[in-house]
Amino acid sequence: MAPDPAETKWKDAPDEHDYPAAADYLALLADPANVQRLTDELRAAPIVHKKAKDILRAAGLTLLPHDNPHVAADLDKIDKGKSLSPILLVRGDLVSGAPLQIADGYHRVCASYHTDENTDIPAKIAAPK
Incomplete structure (x- = not known):
């Protein structure tokens, strides 16, 4: 069982390996120049805080179950008091x-x-852009 949400710890900055992982994903959606620009922008962006429910809604993604191996690994980190890495987002467009x-x-x-x-x-x- 995961601890109270107040006990969930976060690192001050994303792990260095998160940026190439983001670029690999973005390369499926954008050309190399835009991927590089977005990755550079992510590196320079300040940390903001957004609610989990709003992130999933805005992304149109379903909640993965707690027994998904990667989710379970992160829940185990939370349970052990280990800090999670902040996430990297690319803003959607309400009009389009x-x-x-x-x-x-x-x-x-x-x-x-x-x-x-x-x-x-x-x-x-x-x-x-």
């Missing part, structure tokens, strides 16, 4: 209907949601 993209951290969002859907998750957000 383009969803928010979780460039890195989908499993962490789901694990956080399982502890409390109102969990404030630290994130960096880049904007498509």
Whole structure:
């Protein structure tokens, strides 16, 4: 069982390996120049806090179950008091209907949601041009 949401710990900044992981995902959606620009923008972006439930809704993604191996691993980290890495997002577009993209951290969002859907998750957000 995961601890109270107040006990969920977060690192001050994303892990260095999160940026190449985000770029690998974004390469499925954008050309190399835009992927590089978005990755650079994510590195420079300040940390903001967004609720787990809102991130999933804006991305149009379903909540992964707590027994998904990656979600379970993050829930285990929470249970052991280990800090999770902030997530990396690319802003959606309300007018065009383009969803928010979780460039890195989908499993962490789901694990956080399982502890409390109102969990404030630290994130960096880049904007498509």
